[in-house]
Amino acid sequence: MTKRKFGLGLSLVLAAGTILGACGTKDDEKASTGSEGADKGTESTDFSIAMITDVGGVDDKSFNQSAWEGFQAWGKEHGLEKGDGGFDYLQSAGDADYVTNLNNLVRRDFDIVYGIGFLLEEPIATIADQKPDNKFVILDGVADRPNVVSVLFKEQEVAYLAGVAAALMSETKQVGFVGGMEIPVIERFEAGFVEGVKAVDPSIKVDVQYTGKFDDAALGKTTANRMYSSGVDIIAHAAGGTGNGVFAEAKERKTKDPNANVWVIGVDSDQYEEGAVGDSNVTLTSMLKKVGTAVQDVANDAMAGNFPGGTTLTYGLAENGVELADSRGAIPQEILDQIKEYSDKVASGEITVPETVE
Amino acid sequence: MPNRVVNILVPVISVILGLLVGAVVMVVSGYDPVAGYSALWNGIFGDSYTIGETIRQITPYLLSGLAVAFAFRTGLFNIGVEGQLLVGWFAAAYVGIAFDLPMYIHLPLAIIAAAVAGGLWAFIPGLLKAKLQVHEVIVTIMMNYIALHTTNVLTRMVADGKETTGTIKETASLKSVFFESLTDYSRLHYGIFIALAMVFVMWFILEKTTTGFELKAVGFNKNASEYAGMNVNKNIILSMVISGAFAGLAGAMEALGTFQYASVKGGFTGIGFDGIAVALLGANTPLGVVFGATLFGALKFGSLNMPNAAGIPVEIVSIVIALIIFFVACGYIIRYFLVKTNKKKEAK
Numbered sequence: 001m002t003k004r005k006f007g008l009g010l011s012l013v014l015a016a017g018t019i020l021g022a023c024g025t026k027d028d029e030k031a032s033t034g035s036e037g038a039d040k041g042t043e044s045t046d047f048s049i050a051m052i053t054d055v056g057g058v059d060d061k062s063f064n065q066s067a068w069e070g071f072q073a074w075g076k077e078h079g080l081e082k083g084d085g086g087f088d089y090l091q092s093a094g095d096a097d098y099v100t101n102l103n104n105l106v107r108r109d110f111d112i113v114y115g116i117g118f119l120l121e122e123p124i125a126t127i128a129d130q131k132p133d134n135k136f137v138i139l140d141g142v143a144d145r146p147n148v149v150s151v152l153f154k155e156q157e158v159a160y161l162a163g164v165a166a167a168l169m170s171e172t173k174q175v176g177f178v179g180g181m182e183i184p185v186i187e188r189f190e191a192g193f194v195e196g197v198k199a200v201d202p203s204i205k206v207d208v209q210y211t212g213k214f215d216d217a218a219l220g221k222t223t224a225n226r227m228y229s230s231g232v233d234i235i236a237h238a239a240g241g242t243g244n245g246v247f248a249e250a251k252e253r254k255t256k257d258p259n260a261n262v263w264v265i266g267v268d269s270d271q272y273e274e275g276a277v278g279d280s281n282v283t284l285t286s287m288l289k290k291v292g293t294a295v296q297d298v299a300n301d302a303m304a305g306n307f308p309g310g311t312t313l314t315y316g317l318a319e320n321g322v323e324l325a326d327s328r329g330a331i332p333q334e335i336l337d338q339i340k341e342y343s344d345k346v347a348s349g350e351i352t353v354p355e356t357v358e
Numbered sequence: 359m360p361n362r363v364v365n366i367l368v369p370v371i372s373v374i375l376g377l378l379v380g381a382v383v384m385v386v387s388g389y390d391p392v393a394g395y396s397a398l399w400n401g402i403f404g405d406s407y408t409i410g411e412t413i414r415q416i417t418p419y420l421l422s423g424l425a426v427a428f429a430f431r432t433g434l435f436n437i438g439v440e441g442q443l444l445v446g447w448f449a450a451a452y453v454g455i456a457f458d459l460p461m462y463i464h465l466p467l468a469i470i471a472a473a474v475a476g477g478l479w480a481f482i483p484g485l486l487k488a489k490l491q492v493h494e495v496i497v498t499i500m501m502n503y504i505a506l507h508t509t510n511v512l513t514r515m516v517a518d519g520k521e522t523t524g525t526i527k528e529t530a531s532l533k534s535v536f537f538e539s540l541t542d543y544s545r546l547h548y549g550i551f552i553a554l555a556m557v558f559v560m561w562f563i564l565e566k567t568t569t570g571f572e573l574k575a576v577g578f579n580k581n582a583s584e585y586a587g588m589n590v591n592k593n594i595i596l597s598m599v600i601s602g603a604f605a606g607l608a609g610a611m612e613a614l615g616t617f618q619y620a621s622v623k624g625g626f627t628g629i630g631f632d633g634i635a636v637a638l639l640g641a642n643t644p645l646g647v648v649f650g651a652t653l654f655g656a657l658k659f660g661s662l663n664m665p666n667a668a669g670i671p672v673e674i675v676s677i678v679i680a681l682i683i684f685f686v687a688c689g690y691i692i693r694y695f696l697v698k699t700n701k702k703k704e705a706k
Contacts (some may be wrong), residue, residue, distance in 0.1 A: 055624075057672070083669070090665055091672050094627065096616060097662055099545065100411055104666045122522060122619075130543045181624055183521055212510075213624045 047303045050088045050105040051114035055215055057091050062240045066269040067116045070292025074299055084108055098123035106134050112302055118183050124148060135307050137298050140185050146310045151294050154316030155185060156192030156353040157346050158287040161324050162265045163196020164342050165285060166234045167204050168335045171261055176207040176227040178246055180214040180239035189238035191357045207232055211242050220245025228253060228262055234284060236265035247274045250282040270325040286325035317347040364696050368689045376685030380678035393668040401663025402656045410541030413550055414616060416655030420553040421608035422633025423647040424560050425601045430642045431564060432597035433577040438483060438498025439605040440630025441505030442476035446609025448509040449475035451620035452516060454526030464529040469610050476606020477599040484598030488591035510622045522621040532615040547615030556604060561644040573597050639687060
């Protein structure tokens, strides 16, 4: 028995040894290319940026994607390629990976490293302390460090307009809101949406559900199913990948019955494509956060030598940082005009939208 | 071929096969396997930082692997390591934040709190199994969800409605300034010593004590053990509690070492579930768990560098890593073929 165990142990050591051995020769090669890359980075005057996402990928059709599209647009504008010395991203599998991924990017000599999303707030603060000479940006969160720029959006303002739109469009006088995790960003969406609905018609019922997850489309689908079955006809979601399930449910209902009155209000980026069912579409509009614009603004400022480290930038309706996406005919013109009125009032400060639900 | 040679050849061949098939997957999907594997290697052993982080990643795997392995030896399938880890995480973080004590009391207290929390969490399925013959797999799986959402609520309460509690007091921290300076700010912490000590503890309990003998006996044959005068129910509960305590300690590693806080989680950490594979790879022996955890931790951490240095998408990386582990786990097939060819030769 002991002998067998010893044998097993020994063999596992060897197993480990082999993995290492198999790669051993390639290691030198890699090391040399690695240092070349580093040299290139320091010599060239090119500016480079990189970002890390939370557990969602850059193809989440939502927040991460719009940030990444901002990166791509910025790279194109400055003639840069994806990779070292240009722009790049890393995705994380869990919260243990955040700091490592940030560290990896810092080591690859990117001039600015972006943390995309509230969940990166702590990791950005940690790494900003460890690498005081590097520049960082946190989107949707605040990290009060001299080498970090914090970027916030007034989600409540665009959600307010979405609430107004939903209230004016709803036929059943019941609307829904599906949130991801109960974090300040999402609560701002909720508060704005609820407030917007109330501004039009206080009697309309808003069904608010939090799924607790940003990457569970199946859960989003069942949540949407419950809502639509209970009479809700418009659902606004702020749940990242979970929200894709809301679209899936709406599209399923629309496919079964082309006359079904179901709508989804998308979030972060224009989710029109996501709602396409044959010739019709279930996307009413989307609550746009111009993440890409914000990403590029900071990069351009830093390139010009005025990286606004230690400050918090806030993008609202007045700053053109948030807006409702083109509804492509889903919302009739007279309602659009009404929304415009509300929009102007919010932008001018006549209406202040609360950040939290009372 | 002597048995020992076979024993050595099996894992060697299985790892090579895993790497080969992984390489094929990378080639087929249009990526460079040489760059991929060198990125993996560099991600594990590239420099002091990655080595530090690799060991940091191995630490909780060691303990979750021990937890699963220990219950297995008594014939119990503890799928609830994940939940026990979460309650341990919360307990350690709570003690770390709520109390003001000198370090020599505070740190042990936080660690023990985690072990006790994990142990209590595993006590329930143990009790149900012993008294009512409720299958522990069902109970522990469900207890995982209860743990996830309960700790989320409690974390929110401790954190005054926020998602992340404050940082634990320094007197309860396993953080190592020495390791930090040695490894360029990796999060390597003193927890690795606790984990290794627990490997010894498990070996000692199982091999050197009467209790351990009884636990193993129940694992081999419940009825025979009962006939021999052992209290089977007591042993089932005890085994679950010790297993849960290991799992709770894994949580303490995260709370007091890696993260220094507890946070509201959208889903499971995966460490507890991976612990099942770690234990099985290690044939449920303490030493085997060390190797299983090393393999898992190193691959898991090193693979982070594959998208970073070689531009391979995370999805492909997951497939490659899974293939390597898959081939290591099916050593039986390779052993079968080795023995077969061997016999043919002898026949000639």
